[in-house]
Amino acid sequence: MADESKFEQMGNVMKDAEAKGFNPGLIVLLVVVGLVLFFLVGNYALYVYAQKNLPPRKKKPVSKKKMKREKLKQGVSAPGE
Structure with missing residues (x-):
């Protein structure tokens, strides 16, 4: 080992590190990408489930004042006038 240069020793250390396993x-990166994919797929699945199983939202009732205003805009006379 004494006759090896410092550069060769560092090269051997790098080869040993590559042979040991995956890069941390x-x-x-794989864990983070996996979690993001899991989150997106889970949200999509919940969205599809909710669309199929939840009742449609009730619309707010339109006030008489707004109905009168809209009919006047369209040129239709409001009832009772």
Whole structure:
């Protein structure tokens, strides 16, 4: 080992690190991407389920004043006038 240069020793260390397993950065990236995909797929599944199973929302009743105003805009006379 004494006859090896510092550069060769560093090259051997790098080869050993590659042989040991995955890069920790790659593992973190895969976990984060997996969680984001899980979140998006889960939200889509909940959305589809809600569309099929929840009753439609009730519309707010339109006030008589607004109905009168809309009919006047359209040129139709309001009833009772």
